[in-house]
Amino acid sequence: MRPRFSFTLAAQDGQARTGTIAMRRGEIRTPAFMPVGTAATVKAMKPEAVRATGADIILGNTYHLMLRPGAERVARLGGLHRFMNWDRPILTDSGGYQVMSLSELRKLTEEGVEFRSHIDGSRHMLTPERSMEVQRLLGSDIVMAFDECPRADQGRDAIAASMEMSMRWAQRSREAFDTGGDHAEGAALFGIQQGALDADLRRASADALREIGFDGYAIGGLAVGEGQEAMFATLDFAPSQLPADAPRYLMGVGKPDDLVGAVERGVDMFDCVLPSRSGRNGQAFTWNGPLNIRNARFAEDTRPLDERCLCPTCAIYSRAYLHHLQKAGEILGAMLMTEHNLSFYQQLMAAMRNAIENGRFALFATSFRQDYLGSDE
Structure with missing residues (x-):
């Protein structure tokens, strides 16, 4: 036991x-x-x-x-x-x-x-x-x-x-x-x-x-x-x-x-409503920073939310489709965006655990901040 x-x-x-x-x-x-x-x-x-x-x-x-x-x-x-x-x-x-x-x-x-x-x-x-x-x-x-x-x-x-x-x-x-x-x-x-x-x-x-x-x-x-x-x-x-x-x-x-x-x-340890609440409201967290999928520039964007993300949402659905779901107020939009955000958070935690285990956390943190805070996706 x-x-x-x-x-x-x-x-x-x-x-x-x-x-x-x-x-x-x-x-x-x-x-x-x-x-x-x-x-x-x-x-x-x-x-x-x-x-x-x-x-x-x-x-x-x-x-x-x-x-x-x-x-x-x-x-x-x-x-x-x-x-x-x-x-x-x-x-x-x-x-x-x-x-x-x-x-x-x-x-x-x-x-x-x-x-x-x-x-x-x-x-x-x-x-x-x-x-x-x-x-x-x-x-x-x-x-x-x-x-x-x-x-x-x-x-x-x-x-x-x-x-x-x-x-x-x-x-x-x-x-x-x-x-x-x-x-x-x-x-x-x-x-x-x-x-x-x-x-x-x-x-x-x-x-x-x-x-x-x-x-x-x-x-x-x-x-x-x-x-x-x-x-x-x-x-x-x-x-x-x-x-x-x-x-x-x-x-x-x-x-x-x-x-x-x-x-x-x-x-x-951490907890926060942010990934699920943001997902319902059209904000996605990505390795290149947050993005608002309701923005008009995503209306014909065929890319996934995050090309580095391993979640089912990113494997199947385009930014254009997620943009449409959010603008139309469809429940599926909230579901897919939340699935992505929660998956991204868990991938981030796994990446930090791996970096600590391998003695390279400082390098990881520096690289993460450069991508997350310095990009405009």
């Missing part, structure tokens, strides 16, 4: 790392990108198609699933894996970020967050204990501790107070997770570092998380409007503050060049 959770580093090149997370439902190759299945679906994709892109793990959204169809209902139906026909690992976020973004609909206290559903206005209370219960009912493999994600433009005192409360919530999450019986014995719990852009606050957060003890550690509070330069400046110190023998997960990131820069700084 596979272990409950283990992380093995296979190679390191500079700060960039590659390795394997082993869990009972399968192995996760790192650096790893997790497609986002917000409401038990990666939009416009069948689960088997998501797996075919090379994804080892997907993300489910605690907030949305607890409201619809409801965590208790998912549990009665056999858990999230059976419900959505995904037999590999699933990471669920804690619900904290979505609740915190509903500033007009919630009330924050030490106990947790009281909020009104954006669906029907019903009132709910989400606490560290309830977050652990919901994620247990969903049956997730990697559970995220409940935290608050403050805006980076708040004052330092407010960010410090928020971080300290998140660390108290992390302790409560740990205790509630550990009472989870069979689920706790088979799943993993990740803590979340906070502290915005402040190195001292992030150090204090990392120290508190180490003291509690987690299977993996996330870097939260980034990709919330601070810009790439500020994010990279924070990643210059934040990953190294976390344990080297555990996975480091940068939440909610990002664009392809964000991923390369973050791996360069020691990050192992």
